[in-house]
Amino acid sequence: EIVLTQSPDFQSVTPKEKVTITCRASQSIGSSLHWYQQKPDQSPKLLIKYASQSISGVPSRFSGSGSGTDFTLTINSLEAEDAAAYYCHQSSSLPRTFGQGTKLEIK
């Protein structure tokens, strides 16, 4: 099973800051890494597919990078509505696995 480890677990940030969340895989997964945003009491929403590919309707301040075992989600110029938990997810092999999540709090 591929283990995904995110950092940090929690971050308190101010609006307009730049935020970086990392996800490390226990073995190489190529670009088979996707990012989701989950706001309180909502279902997860796809933000980035295949490490760096944008999703229609997702604000351009969200971007992804990386390949192999190290991946990054970047949020440029954070907005108050970005308060949420963020999860990475691998589709390289079964069982599918998720990172433990990163909770973003807006100050």
Add this chain to the structure above:
Amino acid sequence: EVQLVESGGGLVQPGGSLRLSCAASGFTFSDHYMDWVRQAPGKGLEWVGRTRNKANSYTTEYAASVKGRFTISRDDSKNSLYLQMNSLKTEDTAVYYCARLSYGYCDYWGQGTLVTVSS
């Protein structure tokens, strides 16, 4: 518009059974693989299992934590996905989401249904 609507959650005693449903609309259900993902209260996301489409013989995969207890099925004529859960344990308490797969990733999720396993 793609819609996934789960139902069937509720309170069940340990050792009991429950069947969840997921009604799909707004896309060609029969073309897609479908996943179940769960989230225990205050915790992260956990993949439960998958059903492939008819072209791939409706084969299924399960997480080790539910294998032998849970069964995923689908009825393409009803645009519906199911999760039969038997021998339920307290640690199965979670919100259960169905999700559509496109090219390997879950692109749409339902709103979830809460399953509580407690005596």
